[in-house]
Each structure stands twice: as structure tokens, then as C-alpha cells.
Amino acid sequence: MYDAILIEKDDGAQRVARRSVSFEDLGDGEVAVDVAYSTLNYKDALAITGSSPVVRSFPMVPGIDFSGVVVESRDPSYVPGDRVVLNGWGVGEKHWGGLARRAQVRGEWLVPLPEGISLRQAMGIGTAGYTAMLCVMALEAGGVSPEAGEVVVTGASGGVGSVATALLAAGGYTVIAATGRPEGAAYLEGLGAKGIIERHELTGAARPLAKARWAGAVDVVGGEVLANVLSMMQPRGVVAACGLAGSMALPTSVAPFILRGVTLRGVDSVMCPKPERVEAWQRLAKTLDMDKLEAMIREVAFDDVVAAAPDFLEGKVRGRIVVPIAPELS
Template identity: 75%
Template sequence: MFDAILIEKDEDERRVALGQVEFGALDEGDVAVDVAWSTLNYKDALAITGSSPVVRSFPMVPGIDFAGIVTESRHAEYKPGDRVVLNGWGVGEKHWGGLSKRAQVKGDWLVPLPDGISMRQAMAIGTAGYTAMLCVIALEEAGLTPDMGEVVVTGASGGVGSVATTLLAAKGYRVAAVTGRLNEAGYLKDLGAASIVNRAELSDAARPLNKERWAGAVDVAGGMVLANVLSMMKYRGVVAACGLAASMDLPTSVAPFILRGITLRGVDSVMCPKPERIAAWGRLATDLDMRKLESMVAEVPMKDVIETAPRFLKGDVRGRVIVPVSPDLS
């Protein structure tokens, strides 16, 4: 038996609780991992609260991230004792996830944890930080350089936004951090933001084109926020879009694309191919200031995860939330 958060549902009710699960209940997979650290993300909050049908099969262990130590392996790339990290692949949605002391997954979903990153730091980064790195790489691949102008980051006080702000600032980009919580301005400036933008400025109906402001953008919001960002991009600007925290809709026009030649790059972290994952984690090991990462982190014990989840849906979470599952393994 091992501890896990379990979501159950039958015809009459939906239940979420921290309890004991039998080893035999684990999903099939060729690698077994003792989980040291996990995280709490927006998607996990949706799963735990049932606010969105993220989970469609029951019972389910939530947790789209985990870092831990391989205990058994039938996969050629892994052996007992290896440190590994997992992000996405439907884990915590379709397959039992990381808010559990034990996981059993496909080895192809795992990434060897780079030297220089502890398992705790791996989860401080988590899917949010790994997604932020994918966004930065997308901007670079599109040809964006610091001398081209300011880069705007929406949802800057959240997990993706906090890490993106830190990574971009460290590379010499001037970052405009968008937030609806102006009391977080000091926190964002400490991460490297050069200016703070009130989210309200980007919340009204977007004109097809507005005054050019930004050379690049990382957007986690979608909806009207992204529509406004697109309308304010400089000629040949590039936007990396990775989220829908505001809306799945995109009420815009073709004007920014055909009159300013801007690029909209979609960034998916869930099914991202393994070579790109390894590259992103390698960059995080060298590019991310771990002292600034620590300033983003709040720890929540397993027993408090369920009551913490609704705070994400209220927009009341700053930076990253990590969960010590078996921290003595670290």
C-alpha cells in the first residue's frame, strides 16, 4: 500500500481524498518510480475540484508532474537508481499521476534529470517552467533577439509567466510583465521584469490593429488578452501561445498577420516530442537562476493539496506550488 490522492466517481457522487492505494492498482508501464516531489498546477486544480472535465476515467490519481527515483525498469534507457522527471503525456488525466508515493509509467515519457537540478528544483520548475522554456525556444527559433524590442509576458505572476520572465530577463530581453495583481509588481521586478502592465489594459475588445508595442510575447491567457497582444505586436513580431487561463476563444482578425507579418507560434508541452523535452530541460539546467526560482516557490504538504486546489481557480496563486511526497528520497 502507498499514499496517494485519489479521485473517484460513481453515479451518485464524486469523491477526492488522500488515502492508501494498493500497488496492484497502478497503471501498466515499463518503469516504476518512487516519487520524491510533485506539484500542484492549474490543470491539477481543475481535476481535483471537478471544475472542468480534465479527468474522464475513474479512479484517477491527479498530478501532471513528478520527479523521483526509478525502482524497477524494463526499459532500455533506465535502471534502478536513476533520477527522472515527468511532465504531461496525459498523466494525471488519463493515466495515474504524480500526487502519489509510487508511479508506474512508460519509460518513453520520462526524461533523465540533468545534473545540477535537484528533484525539488525539478518540481519547482515543473510543467510550468518547462513550458516557459519551450516558449523561449520558440521565440528564439523565430529569430527574436533582445535588440528587437520589449517582450510581453501575460499571466506573469503565475508559474509559466514567472519562469518566462526570469529566463527572458537573464538573456537580456526587456520584459513587460502583465498581471491583474498589481501588488505583485515588486515580485515581478525582482524576477527581472522591466515594466508592469495592468491586465485591465488588455481586457477590453481588441481593435484589429493598435499602436505597435512589443517585439515578442509569451501568452498564457488566450481570449481578449491574446487578441490585444496580437494587435500591439511590432512588425514581424512573434508570439508564443501556450495557455487559455482567460479563454479558449480568440476574438481577433487577420490584420496583424497580413499587415504586420507577425507570427503566432503554438506551444504544447503535453505531447511534445522527447528530444525537445530533453533540450528544454538541458537549457533550464544552464539558463535558469535557481535563486530566483526559489523565490517563486511555496510548499504544500500532501494533506493540504485538496483544500489548496481551489485557490488556482480564483487566481490566488503566485509562482509555483510544490508538494513533498517522499522528500527524504532527494
């Protein structure tokens, strides 16, 4: 038996609590991992609170991220003692996830943890930080260089936005952080932002084209914010869109695309091919300032995860939430 956060549903009523569950329920993945750390992400909050139909089957252990140590493996790529990280692949939605003492998953879903990143730091980065690096890679692939001009990051105080701000600043980009919490300006400036704009400047009905301002953008909000960002892009600008915290809708026109040649590039972190994941994690190990990462982290005890989940939906979370499960494995 081992401990896990378990989501159960009977007759339409959802219950969530820390439970003792059987190893026999882990599933048939090739690799068993003792989980050292997990995280609490926006998607986990939706699952735990039942605010959105994230969970596809019940009972379910949430947690779309975990880092830990391999204890058993039928996959020749891994041996006991290997340090690994997992992000996405439907874990915590369709397959039991990381908010548990142990996970059993497919070997192809795991990434060997690069040297220079601890198990705790791996979850400080988590899906949010790994997604942020994928966004940076998307801007680079689109030809956006530091010399091209300012890059705006929306939802900059959140997990993806915080890491994206730090990564872009470390790469020499001039980062403008858009946030609904201007009182956190000092935090964002500490991550490397050169300017702060309030979210309301990017809300309201978007014009087909507004004054060209941004060479690149990382957007986690969607909706009117993304529409306004698109209208403000410079010719040949690139927007990496990876979230829908504001809305799934996109109330825009074709004008930015056909009159300025703007590229809207979607970033999918859940089913991203493994080679891109490995590259993203290797680059995070080389470029992310771990002191700045530490400034983003808030730890929440395993027993407090369920109570903390609503904070996401109420806009109270800044940076990253790390959940120690077996920190002694570090």
C-alpha cells in the same frame, strides 16, 4: 499498498481524498518511480475540484508532474537509482499521476534529470517552467532577439509567467510583465521584469491593429488578452501561446498576420516530442537562476493538496506550488 490522492466518481458525485491504494493498480508502464516531489498545477486544480472535465477515467490519481528515483525498469534506458522527471503525456488525466508515493509509466515519457537540478527544484520548475522554456525556444526560433525590442509576458505572476519572465530576463530580453495583481510588482521586478502593466490594459475588444509595441510575447491567458497582444505586435513579431487561463476564444482578425506578418506560435507541452523536452530541461539547468526559482516556490503538504486546489480557480496562486511526497529521496 501506497498513499495517493485519489479522485473517485459515483452517480455523478466526485470524491477526492488521500487513500491507500494497491501497487497492482499502477498500470503496465515499463518504469516504476518512487515519487519524491509533485506539484499542484492549474490543470490539477480543475481535476481535483471537478470544475472541468479534465479526468478521462475514474478512479484517477491527479498530478501532471513528478520527480523521483527509478526503482524498477524494463526499459534499458533507465536503471534503479536514476533521477527522472515527468511532465504531461496525459498523466493525471488518462494515466495515474504524480500525487502519489509511486508512479509507473512508460520509459519514453521520462526525462533524465540534468545535473544541477535537484528533485525539489525540478518540481519548482515543473510543467510551468518547462513550458516557459519551450516558449522561449519558440521566440528564438521565430527570430526574436533581445535587440528586437520589448517582450511582454501575460499572466506573469503565475507559474509559466514567472519562469518565462526570469528566463527571458536572464537571456538579455527587456521583459514587460502583464498581471492582474499589480501589488506583486516587486516580485516580478525581482524576477527581472523591467516594466509592469496591469491586465486591464490588454482587455476589452481588440482593435484590428493597435500601436506596435512588442517584438515578442508569451501568452498564457488567451481570449481578449491574446487578441490585444496580437494587435500590438511589431512587424514580424512572434507570440508564443501556451494557455487559456482567461478564455479559449480568440476574438481577433487577420490584420496582424497579413499586415504586419505576425506569427502566432502554439506551444504544446503535453505531447511535446522527447528531444525538445530534453533540450528544454538541459537549458533550464544552464540558464535558470535557482535563487529566483526559490522565490517562486510555495510548498503545500501532501495532506493539504485537496484544500489548496481551489486557490488556483480563485486567482490566489503566485508562482509555483511544490508538494513534498518523499523528500528524503533527495
